[in-house]
Amino acid sequence: MKIYILATLLAGFLAVPISAKEKPFYDSKSNIVCITGNYNLLAYGNKYRKVEVEIPASCSAYSGKQLCKILNDQKIGKQILDYLFCYNGTSLSEERLKDLALQNVLKSDDERAAIGVISKDDILKEDYLPILENNYIFLVSTVGGKKIWNAYKVEIDKDVLEQVFNCWDDMSKYNQISVPVSLVASDKAKMTYDVDTQEYVLKNKTKRKMSVKVPAFAIRGQVTGRNPFATNIGHVNGLKSCDKVTIYRTKEKNGKMYSSKVSTTRACNVNDSTANLYTFAGGQASYKKGDVAVYQASSNTSLSITGGYMEHSYDVSLTFDMRLGLSTAGISQYLMVKAGIGAYENSKRLYATNTGDVVKSPLIMNVGLGYGVGFEFAHCVEFMPYVMAQWEGNYFANKYESPNATYNDGIKDYHSSDYGKSVLSNAVRIPIGAKFNVNIFYPVQLVAGAEYAVNINLDNIGDNDDSTLHGDADRFFFKPTGYKRDGLSVFAGLRFNF
Incomplete structure (x- = not known):
């Protein structure tokens, strides 16, 4: 009874953070992210909005934490708030926020109006908060000769x-509002020269890392077509062939919008600003308003754990797959690494080798490389x-083998308690097979094959000397027992995608 109560309490504690976790919301068209600082290094398409607040040039020589202190000391956060509300020292205005909101009347807004969550008249004011909450400062500094x-x-x-609206007519109270700035992430910045703009911009590899470390900078776009399945993000956004792309659909709960995962796909036929997608887990996304x-980030690899059976033997294997390419027809190429261990039935039997040594039933080991097409x-x-x-x-x-065994002229004298040496039999194994990878739920698949x-x-290759005969398993094990070393085998297990 005590164990039951303890387990119930533990489950309750574990359930709290899960239920309390806020679901992400990805809009259909734009990131609704306002950027202050090195805006030109980030800008592509209409993904960001520039906030024209000057950052001191001296900031380019400090580390991330040092910069955070400087930004707070100089009240840059409050200056950004002033800019958004057009503060001129005596009054506030919503004109700039209205303009930004108008630029972000998205397909998701149409959905909200359609399902009755919010009316068209309230869309602009409802979009104030997302614009205000999604303000970031992006800076590239040089520390120790390296760009960060x-x-x-x-x-x-x-x-x-709420503080702003409560002191709309009292600027003395408004000036007391504090807007802190916090460091989200920092890393190495690799740059490249853009011939079209004739400016230095961040390399795609840096954008990719950034999109994972800073969720607001996530590389995302719309689902633009179903046949073929396509999106409007590509190389310029940092997308590469075989990348994992998750499809989300806009949902509503208690008047709040969130994104629900529909399917997991892989990108192929990636061009500058478009890419095809291929579903490999979950349901299919439809070409409709709101699908994002x-x-x-993923390693584009998988690990399979399988159990196999061949007549007279059993084995357990680990298979590591790396996807090398993915075509628009959904054909993947894989590099495979496999390692396994197994045993024959009647594993407790003893066998006499060619030289009379007594050995146990063998342990099977194999490892190798392969190539597959999915x-x-x-x-x-698949x-x-x-x-x-x-x-x-x-x-x-x-x-x-007795520890008291004696030797005469380098030759061991065997006594009644001495049974000789262990044997390792070697072979080249060439398996040709096929398997089915069946989706269960991402990232797990069922694997079955033969x-x-x-x-x-x-x-038995080489001189026919005593040492060769001693290790010839065909002579003392496989032929006498009739056990198979090659032939047909079947296997099944689970595959985990990363």
């Missing part, structure tokens, strides 16, 4: 907005034929 990018969040929230394609269909199944080249070893452990393996015994 720094992203700062301007802490304007609902409370600050968001880049997600064909995805029905948006939930058929993957492959071929591999492996080393396989059968390790026969000796039954027992392969036919051909083994080339390496022990």
